[in-house]
Amino acid sequence: MTHSPSAAEQSHYRICPLCEACCGLEVRTQGDQVISIRGAAQDVFSHGYICPKGVSLKDLHEDPDRLRTPLIKRDGQFIEASWEEAFAEIHKRLPPLIQAHGADTVGCIVGNPVAHKIGLLAYFPRLVRAIGTRNIFSASSLDQIPKQLSNGLMYGDWNTLAVPDIERSDFLLMLGANPVISNGSLWTVPDYRGKARAMRERGGRIVVVDPRRTETAAQADLHLPIQPGGDAFFLLGLVHTLFAENLLRLGHLGPHLAGLDALREAVHHFNPERMAPACGIAAATQRSIARELAQAERAVVYGRIGTCTQRFGTVNSWLVDVLNILTGNLDREGGAMFTKAAAFAVNTSGTPGQGRGVITGRRHSRVSKAPEVFGEFPITCLAEEIETPGPGQIKALICIGSNPVLSTPQGPRIAQALSSLSFMVSLDIYLNETSRHADVILPGLSPLEDVHYDIAFPQFSYRNHARFSGAVFPKPAGFPEEWQTLLHLADIIQGKADAALAGPEQGPEALIDQALRAGPYGLTLDQVKAAPGGIDLGALQSRLPEMLRTPSGKIELAPPMVLADLVHVEAALADVAEGMVLIGRRDTRSGNSWMHNLPVLAKGPERCTLLIHPQDAARLGLAQGALAQLSALGTTLSAPVDISEDMMPGVVSLPHGWGHDLPGSQLHVAARRPGVNLNALLSDGARDPLSGNAVLSGVPVQISATT
Numbered sequence: 001m002t003h004s005p006s007a008a009e010q011s012h013y014r015i016c017p018l019c020e021a022c023c024g025l026e027v028r029t030q031g032d033q034v035i036s037i038r039g040a041a042q043d044v045f046s047h048g049y050i051c052p053k054g055v056s057l058k059d060l061h062e063d064p065d066r067l068r069t070p071l072i073k074r075d076g077q078f079i080e081a082s083w084e085e086a087f088a089e090i091h092k093r094l095p096p097l098i099q100a101h102g103a104d105t106v107g108c109i110v111g112n113p114v115a116h117k118i119g120l121l122a123y124f125p126r127l128v129r130a131i132g133t134r135n136i137f138s139a140s141s142l143d144q145i146p147k148q149l150s151n152g153l154m155y156g157d158w159n160t161l162a163v164p165d166i167e168r169s170d171f172l173l174m175l176g177a178n179p180v181i182s183n184g185s186l187w188t189v190p191d192y193r194g195k196a197r198a199m200r201e202r203g204g205r206i207v208v209v210d211p212r213r214t215e216t217a218a219q220a221d222l223h224l225p226i227q228p229g230g231d232a233f234f235l236l237g238l239v240h241t242l243f244a245e246n247l248l249r250l251g252h253l254g255p256h257l258a259g260l261d262a263l264r265e266a267v268h269h270f271n272p273e274r275m276a277p278a279c280g281i282a283a284a285t286q287r288s289i290a291r292e293l294a295q296a297e298r299a300v301v302y303g304r305i306g307t308c309t310q311r312f313g314t315v316n317s318w319l320v321d322v323l324n325i326l327t328g329n330l331d332r333e334g335g336a337m338f339t340k341a342a343a344f345a346v347n348t349s350g351t352p353g354q355g356r357g358v359i360t361g362r363r364h365s366r367v368s369k370a371p372e373v374f375g376e377f378p379i380t381c382l383a384e385e386i387e388t389p390g391p392g393q394i395k396a397l398i399c400i401g402s403n404p405v406l407s408t409p410q411g412p413r414i415a416q417a418l419s420s421l422s423f424m425v426s427l428d429i430y431l432n433e434t435s436r437h438a439d440v441i442l443p444g445l446s447p448l449e450d451v452h453y454d455i456a457f458p459q460f461s462y463r464n465h466a467r468f469s470g471a472v473f474p475k476p477a478g479f480p481e482e483w484q485t486l487l488h489l490a491d492i493i494q495g496k497a498d499a500a501l502a503g504p505e506q507g508p509e510a511l512i513d514q515a516l517r518a519g520p521y522g523l524t525l526d527q528v529k530a531a532p533g534g535i536d537l538g539a540l541q542s543r544l545p546e547m548l549r550t551p552s553g554k555i556e557l558a559p560p561m562v563l564a565d566l567v568h569v570e571a572a573l574a575d576v577a578e579g580m581v582l583i584g585r586r587d588t589r590s591g592n593s594w595m596h597n598l599p600v601l602a603k604g605p606e607r608c609t610l611l612i613h614p615q616d617a618a619r620l621g622l623a624q625g626a627l628a629q630l631s632a633l634g635t636t637l638s639a640p641v642d643i644s645e646d647m648m649p650g651v652v653s654l655p656h657g658w659g660h661d662l663p664g665s666q667l668h669v670a671a672r673r674p675g676v677n678l679n680a681l682l683s684d685g686a687r688d689p690l691s692g693n694a695v696l697s698g699v700p701v702q703i704s705a706t707t
C-alpha cells in the first residue's frame with residue numbers, strides 16, 4: 001500500500017456490514033489509506049453510534065491475510081491464480097460431477113456475512129437455481145429459523161417479524177438476547193444501551209431472562225435466571241396466567257385473530273406451578289410478570305437467539321408473539337411493531353392482507369429425513385449428507401461466506417467430511433478452518449470496496465429508513481464483484497463458461513433502484529444517494545391487516561404444527577436436568593468465527609474462557625485462571641476458568657467461533673490465541689424438529705480440573 005501524505009483527506013459514508021445494527025460510519029481517507037473510522041453523525045438511523053468492530057473495518061481492509069487473488073489447490077498446496085485460471089478449474093471439475101451424479105450432488109452453504117452483502121444475498125439464489133440442487137444449507141439453522149417459521153405461520157411471510165418499539169415502550173421483557181454486546185438481532189437497533197437507558201429514565205422497566213447475568217441484564221431492572229432450555233415452560237406459565245386471570249386485552253387485534261379458542265385449550269394444563277421446576281422461575285414470579293405485562297400501558301416481549309437454539313425454538317418464538325397479541329401489544333405504539341421497509345419486503349408487495357402463507361416439508365433430507373424449511377435443510381445434516389453413499393450424495397460443495405468447521409455442531413466431523421469431497425469451491429475472504437478444504441477459493445472485496453444497501457435489516461428496524469453507501473475505494477483492476485462471481489459460476493454450470501462477466505445493468509444498483517421504485521414509498525436510488533446519512537421514513541406505524549400474507553387473511557394464533565409440539569413440551573416436564581450444562585456467549589470484539597484476525601479486536605484479555613459460578617468452581621476444585629477440562633460426546637477441550645457470580649449455578653459458558661489452531665489456515669493473528677471450538681462438544685443430532693434449528697444451549701457437559 002502506498003502512503004501519499006500529499007493527498008487531501010476525504011470523508012466517506014459507509015454502512016457497517018459487520019452486524020445487524022447497520023450503523024452509518026464516517027471513513028476518513030488520504031490517498032489509498034484509511035485515516036480514521038467513526039460513527040457518522042449525519043446518519044438518520046444510527047446518529048453517530050459505533051462499536052469497536054466498526055473501527056476494525058480498517059484492519060480488515062489492510063489485513064495481509066485477507067485474500068487478494070483466487071487460490072487453487074495443487075498437490076495439497078494452495079497457489080495464487082488468476083481469475084481466468086480459477087474459473088477454468090471450476091469449469092473443468094464441477095459440471096462433470098453434475099453430469100455424472102445429478103444436481104443434488106452439489107451442496108451449497110450460505111453463511112452469516114451473506115445477509116450483510118447485497119451482492120451475495122440477492123444473487124446466490126440465481127446460482128442455486130442454475131444448479132437445481134435441493135441441498136441448500138445456511139447459518140439460519142444455527143440461529144433464527146425458528147422465529148421465521150413461527151412468524152411465517154402466524155403472519156404469512158418468513159420475514160414479517162415485529163420488533164420492540166423501544167422509544168415508546170414502558171415495559172420490555174427480553175429473553176435469550178444480549179444486545180448490549182451483540183448490538184441486536186432480528187431487531188436492528190444501533191445503540192440499544194442508550195435507548196434502554198432513555199426508556200428507564202422515563203420510568204420504563206426492563207426485565208431480562210437469561211441463565212447468565214449478562215451485560216444487558218446488569219443494565220435492566222430485573223434479571224431472572226432461567227434453566228437453559230426452559231423458556232417454553234416459563235412462557236407457557238405466562239400465557240396460562242393471562243387466560244386464568246382474565247388478563248386478555250385484545251383491543252384492536254380482536255377482529256384479526258384466528259384460533260383463540262384452540263390456543264386457550266392448548267395451554268390449559270401448563271399452569272405456573274407445573275412450569276416452575278422446569279424453568280427454575282417461581283410460579284409467583286411467572287404470575288407477577290404476566291400481570292405486569294398485561295397491565296403496563298405499553299409493553300413488549302422480545303426473544304432472540306437464546307430462545308431459538310433450543311429443542312423448543314419454534315414453540316418459544318411463537319409464544320413470544322402470542323404474549324404480545326394477548327396483551328394487545330402487537331402492532332401498537334410502544335409494543336411489538338412491524339416495519340415498512342422501503343424495498344425488498346414481501347409484506348409490502350402482492351395483495352395487501354392476504355397471501356399464500358408459508359409451508360415446510362416440501363422435501364426431506366436424504367439421511368435424517370429432516371423437512372425443508374424456508375428452502376433449506378438443517379446445516380447439522382451436512383456431514384451425513386456428504387458421508388453417506390447413494391443417489392443424491394453430496395460430492396461437491398460451494399461454500400459462500402460460511403465457516404461451518406467452527407460455527408456448526410460437530411465441526412471436526414464436518415472438517416473430515418469436507419476433506420472427502422470430490423470438489424469444493426469457497427467464496428471467502430480468508431484461507432481459514434473451512435476454506436482450507438476447498439479446491440478453489442474465490443475471494444470477495446474488502447467492504448470498503450463494495451456498495452451497500454441492506455435488504456434484510458430494514459425489515460426488522462426500530463425505525464423506517466432507506467440508506468445506501470458507495471465504495472470508499474475503487475476495487476482492484478480485474479477483480480470481479482461477488483455478484484459477478486456468482487453469476488459467472490451460474491454461467492459455467494449452464495454451459496456458458498465463455499460468457500463475459502455480467503455488466504452493471506445486472507448489478508445491485510439497478511436492482512436496488514427497481515426495488516425502491518416498486519416499494520411503498522416510491523423512492524429512487526438517486527434520491528437515497530442524494531440524502532446525506534440516508535432518508536428517515538419515520539417511527540413504526542400500525543400495519544394490520546395490510547401486512548398479513550396468510551391464506552385466511554388473519555393472524556394464525558394456533559398453527560397446528562406448533563400446537564402439536566406441545567405434547568413434547570408436556571413430556572419434557574419430566575426431564576429433570578442433572579449435572580452441568582453449557583451455554584454460549586458473545587463478546588463485544590467478536591463476530592462469530594472470523595474477526596479474531598483483526599488486531600484491534602484481538603487485543604486485550606483472553607476471551608475464550610469458561611465462566612463458572614463460584615460454588616461450582618469450589619466443588620470441582622477449579623481456581624481462577626486454571627485450565628478446566630470440558631467433555632461431551634467423547635471430546636475433551638481445555639479452557640481457562642473465569643469464576644463469575646453472573647453465572648447461574650449448574651451452568652457454564654464458553655463462547656463460540658474459536659479454535660484457530662487447525663493446520664493449513666492462514667490467520668496469523670488469530671492463531672496466536674486460538675481458543676477452543678465449543679461446537680466440537682455439541683451434538684449435530686440435537687435439533688428443533690419443526691424448524692431444523694440446532695440446539696446450541698443447555699447441552700450436558702462434564703467439567704473437571706486439569707490434572
Ligand SMILES: Nc1nc2c(c(=O)[nH]1)N[C@H]1C(S)=C(S)[C@@H](COP(=O)(O)OP(=O)(O)OC[C@H]3O[C@@H](n4cnc5c(=O)[nH]c(N)nc54)[C@H](O)[C@@H]3O)O[C@H]1N2
Nearest residue numbers: 111112113142143401402403407427428444592593594656
Ligand atoms: N455454539 C454456537 N455456535 C454458533 C452460534 C452460537 O451462538 N453458538 N451462533 C451461530 C450463528 S447466530 C451464526 S449466524 C453462525 C455463523 O456461521 P457462519 O456463517 O458459518 O460463520 P461465520 O463465523 O460468520 O463465518 C463467516 C465466513 O465468511 C467469511 N467472510 C467474511 N466476510 C466475507 C465476505 O465479504 N465475503 C465472503 N465471501 N466471505 C466472507 C469469513 O472469512 C468466514 O469464513 O454461527 C453459529 N454458530
Ligand SMILES: Nc1nc2c(c(=O)[nH]1)N[C@H]1C(S)=C(S)[C@@H](COP(=O)(O)OP(=O)(O)OC[C@H]3O[C@@H](n4cnc5c(=O)[nH]c(N)nc54)[C@H](O)[C@@H]3O)O[C@H]1N2
Nearest residue numbers: 176177178182185228229304305306587588590591592697
Ligand atoms: N459482538 C458480537 N456481536 C454479534 C455477534 C458476535 O459474534 N459478536 N454475532 C451476531 C449474530 S450472527 C447474531 S445471530 C446475534 C445474536 O444476538 P443475541 O441474540 O443478542 O445473542 P447473544 O449475545 O448470544 O445472546 C443470547 C443470550 O441467550 C442466553 N441464553 C442461552 N441459553 C438460553 C436459554 O435457554 N434461555 C434464555 N432465555 N437465554 C439463553 C445467553 O446467555 C445469551 O446471553 O449477534 C450478532 N452480533
Ligand code: SF4
Nearest residue numbers: 016019022023051054
Ligand atoms: S454495532 Fe454493528 S453495525 Fe454498528 S459499528 Fe458495531 S459492528 Fe458495525
Ligand SMILES: [Mo]
Nearest residue numbers: 112139142143
Ligand atoms: Mo447469527
